[in-house]
Amino acid sequence: MLGVVIRIVGDRGIAEDIIHDAFVSIWNKAHTFDAQRGSGKTWIFSVTRHLALNHVRTRHREVTVDDDTAERLDAERSQEAATDTQDHFDWLGHGELDRCLGQLAPERRNCLFHAYVDGFSHQEIAARLDRPLGTVKAWIKRSLAALRECLS
Amino acid sequence: MTDHLEPLSPLGPDETDDLAGEYVLGTLSAERRDAVEHRLAHDAALRTAVWSWESRLQPYTALAEPVEPTPHLWQRIERSLDHQDGPVSTLPADRSPSRNTLWERLWDSVTVWRGVSFASVLAVAGLAAMLALAPSSAPSSRYLVVLMTPQHTQAGWVVEASSSQQLSLIPVGTFEVPPGKALEFWTKADDWSGPVSLGLVQPGESQQLSLKNLPPLEDNQLFELTLEDATGSPLDRPTGPIQFIGRAVEL
Known part of the structure; x- marks a missing residue:
C-alpha cells in the first residue's frame, strides 16, 4: 500500500500521512452501509489512492496550463514521433483485464498505466511520451471505451 | 472535453462510464475530481461505474514496487x-x-x-x-x-x-x-x-x-x-x- 502511494505522490513523508488518513477514514466508515462498494480490499485501495490523487491534483492545480499554452506545447511535440512499441509496465498476469488490455497498442497501455500507477495527469503523460496533449486525451478516452466494449 | 463538469447535468451511460474510468485512472483535474466526488453522493449509476473500474483496475496496483513502512x-x-x-x-x-x-x-x-x-x-x-x-x-x-x-x-x-x-x-x-x-x-x-x-x-x-x-x-x-x-x-x-x-x- 505504501509503495502505491509513494509512486503517486513521490514523497515518503506525504505518503505516510496519506496512509494514516486513509486507514483512520476506513476505520471510521467501515460501519456505514454502501451497497455500491467493491470488495473490502478494493475499498481500502480506492480510499487510499483517491486521497493520494486529490493531493497531487490539488497541489498542481495552479500550474495547469491553459489551452493556448497546451496548443503551443503540442506544436512543439512531433506528431510524427516514432511509435513506441515498448511496454513501460510489466502489466501481464495481474488481473482479469489482461485479455482486454492485450488488445490495445503498447503506447495506449502505457498511457493508462502512467495514469493509474504513476498518478500522471494528461499533461504529464503527454510530456513523458512526447505526444500532443489532445492525442493523449483521445487515446485514453478511446482506450477506456475499447476496454468497456471488450468486457461487455 | 470541457474542464468543468456541471453538477447536475445528466449523463448518458457511456459518458458516465468514461467519467468514472477517468476518475479512477486519476487523469481528471482537481476541479473535475471534486465535481465527481460530489456527484457520487446522489448518482447511483456513476457510483456503480466507479466501483466497476475500481474492481477491474485494483489488481494492477501491484505494478508499484512495495515499500516497507516505518x-x-x-x-x-x-x-x-x-x-x-x-x-x-x-x-x-x-x-x-x-x-x-x-x-x-x-x-x-x-x-x-x-x-x-x-x-x-x-x-x-x-x-x-x-x-x-x-x-x-x-x-x-x-x-x-x-x-x-x-x-x-x-x-x-x-x-x-x-x-x-x-x-x-x-x-x-x-x-x-x-x-x-x-x-x-x-x-x-x-x-x-x-x-x-x-x-x-x-x-x-x-x-x-x-x-x-x-x-x-x-x-x-x-x-x-x-x-x-x-x-x-x-x-x-x-x-x-x-x-x-x-x-x-x-x-
Missing part, C-alpha cells in the same frame, strides 16, 4: 484510532454538545444502525484499549482486512493485524446467528491447499487471535466467516455458507 507509521495510526473511537463509545446519557451531534447523526441514520447493538459499538471502542496495550516495538508488517458480505453490500468485521502472527477481529455491525448455529473464522493464504479454522466467533465481540501455529500472515491472505453448527464445522474445512469475506492489504 514502525512509526502504525504507531501513529494506533494513536489516532485510540482518539477517534471516543465519541462513539460514549453512552447517550453522557452528552457533550459535540457528542450529542455525532451520536444523534449516527442514531438517526437508520439504514446504518438498524440492528446494531450497543454491545458491538462498545466492542469497537474496546479496540482503543487493545491498541493502546499492544507492544509498540512490533515489526512493521501490518495488515488491514475489511470483511464484507459476499455480495459486497455491507462490511461486518475488520481484521487488524498488529504483527504477522497476532490479529484482532473487530465487529462493525451485528449478525444474528440462528439457533443451533455458530460463526466460524477461517483463513487461507494464496498457496495453501485449503482454509484453516481460527475458531468460533461471538457476534458483536472483539477477539484477539494468535497465529503462532500458522505461517506468518501475508499480503492478499483470505479471511472468511462461515455459518456452521454450534460446535463448529465437523470437517477440516468450511461446510456452511460464507457470511463475510475479505483479503488482507499490507500497510
